[in-house]
Amino acid sequence: MVSSLAAPKLTTTFSSSTTLLFSKNLPLSLSNPFLSLPLNLTSSVTHLHCRSLSFCHRHRRGFVAASAEPDNGADSARKYDFDLFTIGAGSGGVRAARFAANFGASVAVCELPFSTISSETGGGVGGTCVLRGCVPKKLLVYASKYSHEFDESHGFGWKYDSEPKNDWSTLIANKNAELQRLTGIYKNILKNAGVSLIEGRGKIVDPHTVDVDGKLYSARNILISVGGRPFIPDIPGSEYAIDSDAALDLPSKPEKIAIIGGGYIALEFAGIFSGLTSEVHVFIRQKKVLRGFDEEIRDFVAEQMSVRGIEFHTEESPQAIIKVADGSLSLKTNRGTVDGFSHIMFATGRRPNTKNLGLEAMGVKLNKNGAIEVDEYSRTSVPSIWAVGDVTDRVNLTPVALMEGGALAKTIFHNEPTKPDYRAIPSAVFSQPPIGQVGLSEEQAVEQYGDVDIFTANFRPLKATLSGLPDRVFMKLVVCAKTNKVVGLHMCGEDSPEIVQGFAVAVKAGLTKADFDATVGIHPTAAEEFVTMRTPTRKIRSSPEGKTDSEVKAAAGV
C-alpha cells in the first residue's frame, strides 16, 4: 500500500490507511508520539505499522544484533536512550529507521538543517535523492523535455503564434516548493513511524553514544547513513565552477555551460540545460561517455545527444578556469581554451561524507576513497556501528540504499539476518533520450560466459516518423548461449527507464530468451520489441570454429 519511501508519489492510500490503522489499533492518543518514546518501552505500541499489540511484543525480543554474532559489544543490562540511532535522514537512513521502528525498536534519527546545497552544516530530511538528486533532477528533466515535445507537436498538427520560452525563475520556484513539500512529507513519515527526529550534526563519541550539537544520546546500535557529496577537483579557478547541487538551484539559467565529466550526472545535466535552450559543451577525459555501460549504448546515447545539439569534447581534460573581464569563464584544457561560458559545472564524482563524524577515533575502518567499510550485513569494523547507502560506496542508488536500510532493520530488529542482494540491479540514466539497463553489458557477458548471443534492434519510433525528428531507439538483449538465460538487457530511447523495470524482474528471476519469446507483445509499443527479437544480430563464440559474427537481423515487424 505504501509506495517506496524514496518515491515522491506518496500515495493517497498511504495517508488513509495509516489513519485507518491508527484508529483501529491504537486507541491511545498519539498527539505527541515523540514524548515518551525513548524512555518508555510500552510506548512501542504507538508504532503505527504494528498490526496488533502481540505483533509488536513478539518482535521486541532479540534486539541484540542478530547477524553473524549476536554480541555487538552492548551491555545487555544497560539501558540505552534508543535501540537505534541513525545519523543522516536520506533514503537509507529513513528506510532503516522506519522499518526498525515498525519492528518495535525505539529509534532516533538526526539530520542537518534543510538546504538545497549540501555542506558540513546543511542537509535536510530526504537527503540527496529528494533534495539534490533524483527528484529535482527528474523535475528538471521533465521541464527540459518540453522543448522536444514542442518540436514533436508541430509534426502532429499543433501550432503556436510564437515559440514557447522557459522562465527559469518560475521553474525553480515551483521545483523548490515541491522539495519543501517533500521534505515535510518525509518528516511526517518519520513521525508517523514513531521515530524521533533531531535536527543537528551527529558525531559518534563512543560506540554507543552520539553527540548532536552538544547533546548526548546513547544507543544500542548506531547507523551511519550520511551519504555522499559532489567533489570538484582542485584546479586553478575551480572556485568559479559549480557542482550538481548548485546546478539544480541556479539563480539564472546558463546561457552557455561547460559540463565536465562523462558519467550519468554529466549527461543528465547536459540534457536538462540543452532542453532549456542553453548552449551545452561536455568535456570528457575518455573517448566515450558512460564508462562501464554497454559499448553500443555508450555510442548510441552520445550520438543521439549530439543530434539534439550537445557538443562533446572527447579526450579533453580541464586544466584551469579563467574568469574574463566581461564576467564570462574560459576553460583551459589539454587541447586548448574554450571561451564564453556563463557556467562551468563539474560532474566528476562524489565523495562519501565521512569527515568529522568521529569515525577515525572510534576505529571505524574507511577504504581509500573515504567510504566506510562494511560486511555483507552493512556492519562496520565496530560491532555496534553500521552503515548503509552512498557513505559505503557500494552501488550508489536510492533503491539500493532502501534495500540496505530494509535489510539492516531486519537483521538487527527482526531476528532475520538479511544480506542485500546486489545481483541484477537495474538502473537508469535520465539523459535525453534516457537509458535503462539491467544485468551485464555485452563485454561483461563475454568475459563471464564466453559464448553469448546478442539481439539488437535499432529503429525509428512511430512518434518520430510523424514528428520528423531524428530520434531513434536502441534495444539489446545479451543472452548466455549455453543456458539461454537473458543476462543483460539495455535500452536507450524514450521511456527506457519505465520499460526496463518489468524486464528487470524477468532478468532477476533468471528467465530465458525462450520465456521472452513466449510472451505476447503489447501493440503498438516500443517495449514489445524486447519480446519479438527473433534473430540474433551476432553470436559470439569463444571457440574459433563457432565464430559467426553475422549481421543477420531480419526486418522487424510482421
Place this chain on the structure above:
Amino acid sequence: MARKMLIDGEITQTNEEEAHYDFDLFVIGAGSGGVRASRFSANYGAKVGICELPFHPISSEVIGGVGGTCVIRGCVPKKILVYGASLGGEIEDARSYGWEVNEKVDFNWQKLLHKKTDEILRLNGIYKRLLTNAGVKLFEGEGKLVGPNEVEVTQLDGTKLSYSAKHILIATGSRAQRPAIPGQEFAITSDEALSLEEFPKHAVVLGGGYIAVEFASIWRGMGATVELLFRKELPLRGFDDEMRAVVARNMEGRGVNLHPRTTITEVIKTEDGVKVTTDHGEEITADVVLFATGRAPNTKRLNLEAVGVELDKTGAVKVDEYSRTNIPNIWAVGDVTNRINLTPVALMEGTYFAKTVFGGQPSKPDYRDVPCAVFAIPPLSVVGLSEEQAIEQANGDISVFTSTFNPLKNTISGRQEKSVMKLVVDAETDKVLGASMCGPDAPEIMQGIAVALKCGATKAQLDSTVGIHPSAAEEFVTMRTETRRVSGSGKPKTNL
C-alpha cells in the same frame, strides 16, 4: 526444393503429395496474421500466394489493403492520433514548468491526418516489400473459395484468376459494425473516424469498449467536446472493475462527458449536424456520431458455405487449437476466428500455423496471460486476471495490492490525476495472477511485467527486484503491504 519441406503437422496425406498444386499455401487477407503466416511459411520453403483487396483507409467488402486493420485502420493510425492528442495535455502542463506558451494554441487536424495517411502508405509499401522479399506472390483482388483446394481472385478490372493450393488460410479479419438503430447511416464507424475531413468540435461516441474509450480520449485531447454513451455503469466491461473506475474518473477529469447506462434510440440529420436521441429522452446535436459498438468477422463473401467451412453464431470461422477449420486443409487465423482480437495474437497464430503446417512442429498458440493495452489518455494496460476473475477462479484467498499515487510530473504541473497500479496474487502460492496499471506509459511498463507473469513469477520475486528510481514502474516492485485479502468464493470488497 519446396516440396521436400512440406511436412504436415498431424495429418498423413502422403499420397496426396502426388497431386500438383499452384501453391503450397494460398492466404486470403494480408493483415497481421496473413502476412506473418505467409512469410514464415515461405521461410520454411513453402510456395505461397496471398491476395488482398485494394488499399483505402476505409474498409468495405471490396476495399482493404496490405497491412490490414492494424496498419491501416487500427493500432497504428489510432496510436498516431493518440500521440497527437496527448501533446495537447503536455502543452498545458508545460506552463507550470516555466514555459510561456501562447494562450492561442492551434491544432490542425488536416495536417495530422495528411501525415497519418502518408505514414500508413509508407507502411503499406513496407509490408508489400516484406512479402516480396520473402518470396510470397501477392495478388490484388477479392479472394474466395471455389473448392477445398481452389481459390478464385477477382482482380480490379473484373478478370478472375483461379489457383489451386494444398492449404488455404483465411485471414480476412473483421470490420466495424453499426447497430440497428434508426438513422444509423448518419453515424460513422472507427474507419471513418480515423479519416474525417473536418475535425469534429462536438462528438458523440456510442460504446463502452476500448475503441470507444480511445476515440473519446483522442478527440477530447484535441479540444473537442465529447459525449461518451455506454450501457453499463462503467466503460471497459471485462477489465478489472477498479481499473474501469479509474479510467472513467480520468476521462471525466480530462473533460469527457460520460453518459453511463445510456444508449441511442435514434439518429437524425439536422441543419446543425447530427442529432441523437438517447433512451433517457435526452437530445444531443453533434458534428459526428461514432458507433463503436463492435466488430464482425469478414466471412460473408468468401463462399465458405460452398466448401462447408463451419462458422460460429457470430459469423466467425470455427477452428481447433491449431487454427484448423473443419476442412482439414483450410485454416484460419486472426480476427476472422474471433479468439483474442489483437495484432500480436494474430501474429502468434500466424507463426504457429506456419510452424505446424510447414515447419514440422505442431504448435498451439498459448492464450494464457496475453497482455493488452487501452490507449486512453492516460492509458490502461493489463496482463493476467482481473481481481474479479481471480476471485471467480480461485479456491483459496486472493491477495490484492494496490498503489494510487500522484505521478512526480504532476506535482509541478498540478494535473489532478492519479496513477493506479494493482497486483492480484494467489495468497497460498504467492504467484502473481494479474497486474494492471492506468497511468502514463502503462503499456510500455506492462510488457516486462508480462514476461515475469507469464513465467509464473511470485510476488516475492517482484519484491526482490530493485526499483528504478524515480520511475512509475518501480511501484510494481515496491508494493509491500496488502491492500485487501479476498476469499476465493467471496465477493471482492471494493467500494465500487
